[in-house]
Amino acid sequence: MALQDEYTQLLYHLLPEGPAWDGENPLIEGLAPSLNRVHQRADELMAEIDPARTTELIDRYEHLYGLPDSCAPEGVQTLQQRQQRLDAKANVAGGINERFYREQLDALGYT
Structure with a gap:
C-alpha cells in the first residue's frame, strides 16, 4: 500500500462513525497527499543530518x-x-x- 493510501486510511479512521461520514470525503482526499509530501520531505531532511552526505544544508x-x-x-x-x-x-x-x-x-x- 502506498504511503498516501495509508494516510488516507488513517484520516478516515479518525472520523466519527455515522451516516454523515460514510463515503468519500473530499477533505480527506485532499489532506492525504499533503501529509504524504510532508513525510517524504522529512525523509529527505534525515539524510541532511550527516555532514558527509549533506547537499541542501x-x-x-x-x-x-x-x-x-x-x-x-x-x-x-x-x-x-x-x-x-x-x-x-x-x-x-x-x-x-x-x-x-x-x-x-x-x-x-x-x-
Whole structure:
C-alpha cells in the first residue's frame, strides 16, 4: 500500500462513525497527499543530518564549523571535497600528536 493510501486510511479512521461520514470525503482526499509530501520531505531532511552526505544544508553546516578556513585550497571545491572537509571537521577526535595530524591531513586530502 502506498504511503498516501495509508494516510488516507488513517484520516478516515479518525472520523466519527455515522451516516454523515460514510463515503468519500473530499477533505480527506485532499489532506492525504499533503501529509504524504510532508513525510517524504522529512525523509529527505534525515539524510541532511550527516555532514558527509549533506547537499541542501552544506552552506549552513560550513558556516557553523567555520569553513572554508585558511587551510582550504584556493579555487572552487567540488561538492564531494566540501563534504569531506565538513565531515572531517565535524567528527574530529584525537589529541595533539603526530598521528592525529597525519590522519587529519589524509582526511582532508593533503597527502
